[in-house]
Amino acid sequence: MSPDAARAHLRAQFPSHRRYTPKRVWAPLTDAEWAEILPHLKVVVMAEGRPLRDARQRIDGMFRVAVSGLPWRSLPAEYGKPDTVSRHFRRLAHMGLWMRLVGACSDREASPALRGVEYFICRAARRAMRILGMDAAVMAEKVGLLTAMPVLPVYLTRPHFCEQVRRSMLGVMLAHRACPLKLPVAELRGWLRLHRHFAGKPWHRRWAPP
Structure with a gap:
């Protein structure tokens, strides 16, 4: 699986009807x-x-x-x-x-x-x-x-996908163990960016939905 395929797989996991709820000023319940x-x-x-x-x-x-x-x-x-x-x-x-x-x-x-x-x-x-x-x-x-x-969807930690990325990176490195100089550096950088993405952000109000 390539980094682009991993992103597409993530998008397919969730429904298209996701939405943000309009803000409402607090008032006692009717x-x-x-x-x-x-x-x-x-x-x-x-x-x-x-x-x-x-x-x-x-x-x-x-x-x-x-x-x-x-x-x-x-x-x-x-x-x-x-x-x-x-x-x-x-x-x-x-x-x-x-x-x-x-x-x-x-x-x-x-x-x-x-x-x-x-x-x-x-x-x-x-x-x-x-x-x-x-x-x-x-x-x-x-x-x-x-x-x-607690955070915007793009910032939510994805432990399952982090593990998949880690395994993919490990597979690439093991495949070139005999000749490390031939490691596909650009591909590994792509996997690292994807890993940082799936690692998410801390649960803090600065990353929270509106």
Whole structure:
């Protein structure tokens, strides 16, 4: 496989309906929006046997912090203690709420009310990515909601492809082991560029989607 073929293979892995979610200024959830989120929240919370307390206000506070990108300490007191809300957010991430909602938003039959809070959901999922890890980032890309990703797709680390590139480079070098001076330097440089590309960027807001 050549470097160009490797790039083409990567592009073929993902759907063509990928999109960025338009930005929306934070506002408290409407009754219709809350009615769309509540069933998903009940599923994950009931699975853990934990009661729902001030759930709507708590989720509103989480969305407020997620959309603003500010630290938890910036959360107004009306939403609860910042440390408590932060712990609840992480617990819901481990329970799978944020990625469950991402999946619901990617459904072509999603309701207008759920579409209305898609940006909030994507930003909450993105904030949870350091908890959820690489698998969740890849899932967000595969379902097409790029705003939920921790970095732009071009900057996401591709461990599988990095390993393929490494093996290809090793194969080229082994094929010329008997005569190193005949190594195809231009080809190796191409593989090195491709390896740097697949290595991605750190998960930092400077590389994050809009």
